[in-house]
Amino acid sequence: MDSLVEQLTRTVAQRTSRRGFLARMGKLMLGGMVLPLLPVDRVMGTARAQMTMGPTGTGRTDDPSTCDYWRYCGFDGNLCGCCGGSHTECPAGTIMSPTSWVGTCRDPSDGKEYIIGYRDCCGKDVCGRCFCENNKGDMPIYRTQLDNGVIWCFGTKPSSYVVNCTTAVRLGLKT
Amino acid sequence: MDSLVEQLTRTVAQRTSRRGFLARMGKLMLGGMVLPLLPVDRVMGTARAQMTMGPTGTGRTDDPSTCDYWRYCGFDGNLCGCCGGSHTECPAGTIMSPTSWVGTCRDPSDGKEYIIGYRDCCGKDVCGRCFCENNKGDMPIYRTQLDNGVIWCFGTKPSSYVVNCTTAVRLGLKT
Amino acid sequence: MTKRAVYIVAIVCGLLTWCGARAQMPPEEGVKVRELPLAGPHWVFIMNPFSGTLQVTSVFVVDGDSLQIMGQMTGGITSAFAVSPDRKQIYMADTFYSRGSRGERTDVLTIYDARHLAPVGEVILPTKRQLSIPDSSQMAVTPDGRFVLVANVTPATSVSVVDMVNRSVAGEIETSGCAETLIAGARRFVSVCSDGAMLTTEFNDDGKVTAQKRTDKPFFDIEKDPVFGVPARVGEDAYFVSYHGMVYPMNFASNPATPGSAWSLFSDAERQAGWLPGGYQPLWGNAAKGLLFVLMHQGGGEWTHKNPGTEVWVYDLKQHKRIDRIVLPQAANSILVSQDNAPTLFALSAMPAMMQSFSALDGRYLGTISGLSGVPWEMFGL
C-alpha cells in the first residue's frame, strides 16, 4: 500500500501525459490492488457541486494563521503553522502523509477556485493549537476522499495514524 | 512485588499482634526484597509534624463531593465520587491499588486527627472530573510514601499505572 | 526484636500507623470496586475520541435518569463502540501503537463485561480499522449476538466479521466503493456507496458473502444534496437525512434495499428562514413511537452540516409531519433518543462539555450533567 501510494505520487509528479498516467494506473490496479475507485467525472462533478453551493462564512482571508484563510475552507484539524510547521510544511519529526482529503476553495486574490489537499502530518500526538473546523465539501465516509473526519495518514512511512497537525497545499486549479 | 504487597496487606489485616507482624516483615525482607525502609518513629514523627503545621485552608467540610471535604487535606487527583465510585469505592472495572500515599487530616465532627490513605483506582485513563489538589503533608519523592505526585498503583493486579480516580479511606486514628 | 524488625515497609506505612493506633481506632475502612446493575434503557455511553490526545478514546457510562456517571472505559485511537443485544457485554474496537503514537499497530476488539466495565477478552483484528470520527456505522452486532462487524478503511473499504463464539475473525468482506456496516438482519448489513447507491451484503456463519446486491440507482443525489452518513433506524426502516433536510427512507428487509418516497423536513418558509439539520450526530429515531428527531440550526447556509443545533425537531414518520420543536437551553452537537416507550432525548454539547436530558414525547427539560471532562463528541445507546 505504502509503496503504491508513493509510486503514484511520483508518477503523477513526473508524467506529462495524462493518458499515459491513467494507463499506468490501470496496470497498477490490474496488479491486484483494491482501492476505492471513482470515475474522474464523479470527482470533478463533486467539486463543481461544491463550487455552486456558495460561500461558507470562512475562507475569505489571505492570512494562513487564521481559520478564515481561504485555503482552509474544508479544513478540519490543527493548523501546522501553530505547531512548528506552516500551511505547506510539517513540523520537524512528523511524518508527512502522501494522501489527503481534498476541498475546493476560492483564492480571494485572483477569484479562482483551487483544489486544496489537506495533508496530515502524522506520527506525533495532536498539537492541540489553532484548531479549525470548516466543512466546505465535507462528506461522510461513503465519499472517503472528501471526508475530513477521517485520519488521513494512509501511506505514511513509517506508518502512524496519529495526527499532529494538518497542512493545506494547492494541488491545482479547479477546471 | 505484586504478591508481596498483597500478602502484606492481608497480613496486616489479619494480624492482631504487631510484634508478630513486624517479625514477619523482617523475614520477608530477608527474603531478598528491597524496599524503601523507614523507622516507625520517622513515619509517626512526620505525621506529628503535619499536625503541628496548622490549617491549610482546606479539609474543613463533611461533604465528600467537594475538594474541601476534611479527608482530602492531602488529596491530589480526581474524586472517585464524580467518576462512578465514591470516596471509599473505586468505579466499576478499575483496579483498586493496595497501596497509597498517606495524609493526616482532622475530622471536624470529632476534632480528631486521622491517618488517611489515598488509594488510587487504576487501569483506566484519568476520569478528569472533580480534580482536587490539596497538599497537606505532601513531600517530594525522597519521602515516597508522602508524595502525592507519585502514581500510586504499586501492587495493582493486573498491574496498571494509569489512574482513573482517587479515594480517601480512613486508616486509623493518629496517635 | 532485631534492628531490622523495627523498620517498616513504607508502602504500608498507613496500615502500620494503624498498628500503632489500633487500641483507640474506629474500624479501618476498606476500598471496594463497584459493580453495576444491568444497563437500563436510559443509559447512554458518551464518547470522547479527541480529549487532548488522539491516542485515547474515553467513554463515560451515564445513567440518563439520575444523570450520574456510572463508570468509564478507555480505548485507543478513535474507537468503535457497540453493546451486545443482551446488554451483558460491551464491545470496543481499538487501535494501539506499541509506542503510543508510533511503532507497531495493533487493532483489537475488546470485550467488556457490562456489569463490571472490565475487559474479559479480546479478538485481534486486521490492522485496517476505519480511523475517523466515531459513529454507529463503524461497528455492529448481529441480532443474535454471534457476529460483530467492524468497518475497515485503508482507504479501500471492507468489513471484518468477528465470530464472538470462537472469538476469532471469521472473514473479511469487501464492500468496494461502499462504506458503513449498518446491521439489517440476522446475517445482513448495509453500506452506502460513493455514487449514492446502497449495497446490501448477506453472509454466512463462516464469515463469507452469500449475496451482495446494489440498488440499481442512487437513492439520493450525491452531487446536489448528500445525506448524513448515519440514518435514523426504526425497525427495518432507515431514514437518511440530507444536508438540505430531505428524508430518504430505505427499507432494509429486502436485498437490495428498497427506497421509499422522499419528503422534506422543511416547509418553504422554514427553508427560507435558514433552518438546516446539523451536528456530529444530528438525527435519531424512536421505533416504539415511530418518531424522527433532528438537531436543527438556523443560518450559516451551505456546508454547516456539522454546526451545533439550537433546537430538536420531532417528526411523525408515518405522517411526515413535524409534531414538536424542542428548544435546547444550550446548543448541542449530538443527539440520541432512547428506544423505550417513555423515551428520553439526550443532547450532548462538546463545549462546554455537558449533556442535557428531555422527555422525548413532550419536550420537558429533565436536567443536565455538566463538567464532563474533555470534548465529548458522540453518544451510543442501548
Place this chain on the structure above:
Amino acid sequence: MTKRAVYIVAIVCGLLTWCGARAQMPPEEGVKVRELPLAGPHWVFIMNPFSGTLQVTSVFVVDGDSLQIMGQMTGGITSAFAVSPDRKQIYMADTFYSRGSRGERTDVLTIYDARHLAPVGEVILPTKRQLSIPDSSQMAVTPDGRFVLVANVTPATSVSVVDMVNRSVAGEIETSGCAETLIAGARRFVSVCSDGAMLTTEFNDDGKVTAQKRTDKPFFDIEKDPVFGVPARVGEDAYFVSYHGMVYPMNFASNPATPGSAWSLFSDAERQAGWLPGGYQPLWGNAAKGLLFVLMHQGGGEWTHKNPGTEVWVYDLKQHKRIDRIVLPQAANSILVSQDNAPTLFALSAMPAMMQSFSALDGRYLGTISGLSGVPWEMFGL
C-alpha cells in the same frame, strides 16, 4: 482507453484533478518536513504530562526568543526528559502499555535527533521507572554523554544506568531509602534520602557502583521544614530550598557531598507578610551570574508549596542577598532560567496554558506564548 483506465484512485484524486487542469495551473505545491537549527541557549522544552490523559506526555519545543513552537515530542506515561550535553540528542524515558491503559508494560528510553525531533533509536528499560509528576531529578546524562541515568521507584528506589554507546542497560544501582538522580560528576550522581541525608554514588563504565557514601547527618530537618525535591544547580553547588524558604547549599564535588551554611530567603518582615516559595518547579539557578530564582506567593500558610507564584525573587548566591523582585503579569506554576550570559527567565502557567518570558538580569517583560494546549506542567532547558 479501457473503462478501467478512466477510473482514478480516490486517494490521489486531488493530484488527478491536477492532471485535468494541468494546462492552466500554477505549479503544484509539495509538503516538506521541517528541519530545526541546532537548539539555541534560550530554547525551552515544555512538558504536558496530564493533558486530558495520563497515557501521553507531550513536549513542546519552544524558541524562547521568538516565542514560537518549533515542534513537539510525544511520550508515554509521565515521561522523563533530558538533552545530551552536545545538544544533538534528546532523551525521553517512556512507559507504554500494550493496550493503552492496561496490558503489557514497556519502559523504554527513546533517543531523538534534536534537529529532526524524530526517534532514531531506543533502549528497553527495566519496567521500574519512577512514574510521578516529571522533574529533572528523574533522568540525567553524564557530562561526556556516555551514560543516561533513569530513576526507578517500585516503590523501592534504584537507578538504571543506560550505556548510550552500546545502547543497552549497563546496570542497576540501588539507592535504598534515597531517591533522585542528580548528576554530580563524570560518573557520580546524588540522591536525597528519606531521613534528610544525602547519598553520593560513583559508578564505573560497567554500570557498577564503585563508591556510595551518605552524609553522616541530615542536611535539612525533614520533620520541621522539608526541601523541594529539585535543587538549583550552579556548577558543583546545589541549592536546596525548603518549604519555609531556607537555602541549604550542598557541594557535590566531594563524596559524600559537603553541606554549606544555611541561610534564609526571607527577612522577618517578609516572613510575617506571608511570603513563601511554591510551584511545581519553584526554583532555578544561573551559573554564569551566580543567581538563584525563586517563585514566590503570599498567603495561604503551610503546605502551599505547590501554589502558583505571583513574583520571582532573585538572589545573589555569594552575598545571600535578594537583588530583584520580578512581578509576574500572570501567576505561574513553574520557572526556568537559561544558562547563558544573557539569561532569560521563563514562567510557565498551567491554566491558562501560557509561558511568559523576562530578561533574567533586569526583570524586563519580553513576551508571552499563549494558547499552549493542555496543562503544561514543567520546563526543561539546555
